[in-house]
Amino acid sequence: MPATIVSVINQKGGTGKTTTTINLGSALQKLGKRVLLIDLDPQANLSYSLGITEPACTLAEVFSGQQKLTDCLQERNGLWVAPGSNELVDIEISLVSQKERELFLQYMLREVEGFDYILIDCPPSLSLLTLNALVASTEVVIPLQMEVLTLQGLGQILNTVAQIRETLNPNLRVKGIVVVMFDKRRKLSSEIEDYLKENIDEYIFHQRIRLNVKLAEAPSFGQSVLDYDASSYGAKDYLGLAKEFVSIS
Template structure:
């Protein structure tokens, strides 16, 4: 199987992007896939959530040529992780003046051999780093809360994807929208979901990620939800999502 590179994006913070990257990756790993997680966010929430808070080598060092990708990744509960750091802010600034600045990550990830999936946790902005992720990716996954303002953000994301597809990556496609933090008791959640189904042509995964206290607790213990509490609704939801992802 050829390595599938997936960019997990949403330009709004707090939308379940990092949670989805970690737990979808963990679920795919439990299903026998070899998965590399790439923390492209200068806030490094993915690295922190997996108890890799102060790594010796990070993705910023790979961008800057200080270390190779293989020297950077660490193994964590069956996953491989390329840690991020605040130094990615400096990387982003330096990339602005570089020719073909959108292709750096694609070149870096070409070093990663033997993985089934590479999941990229993107910054909560449509930045040069996110542009790198979209240029490197085969597919885009968009975690989306069922809130009115997220619909406006979704339009911006889709417009950006189309521009990147036209300019840099003709093979890029939207794998689908993942409904996260879904509260079945809220009328608004149902209304926004109905609106999406009626007005958005992209695939909306049928398995939703429900509101779940255990999902919020897991990062405090440096674990994915599947390692923290495999019997929780959060673990069941992400496992179901992973199975659907592989089928689609």
């Protein structure tokens, strides 16, 4: 059975996109799933957060045809990772003039076998690299911080997904919106969550990701929060999210 390929996207930085990719992936792995993480962000925060600082090869070499994707994969605590790098900026520029420029990642992922889920950490912009991810994926997960400004970008993301579905990938769908950095002490958090439920048709995961210091600490130790502190709220929240994730079709 082919892997379910999921793009984790939000064009605004600092919204928990990389955190969600790592920890949802780790939680799925704890549930017995075989998971591959694709670090498509030129900032390579996902790779760094899992202790991959000097990889032998990265996605930049794969995009340029110098390496096979399968030769670049690294294992971290049961997760497999395709590392990113700053050179992806140059790769994106070079893709602009290429034929079928939006299909490169799709072709690359065809050589990967044996995974249940492939999670793609997309750049914090609706760029050509993000377009590659959306074309290669069947599902989209949108981490959403409970701030007013994030609502402005949500409509743009949903419109982009709809356009990709109409033109390049009819199988693409929004799996759901993940409420992250939730603070029940703030009235605004509840107000925005209520607004989403009343005005957004897409699925909103019941499992919220609460503010938790362990989520911020874990990358310093090159681990997911589930490996860093399995008893923390962050670990429990992402494990709950993973269970809900696999339970919905």
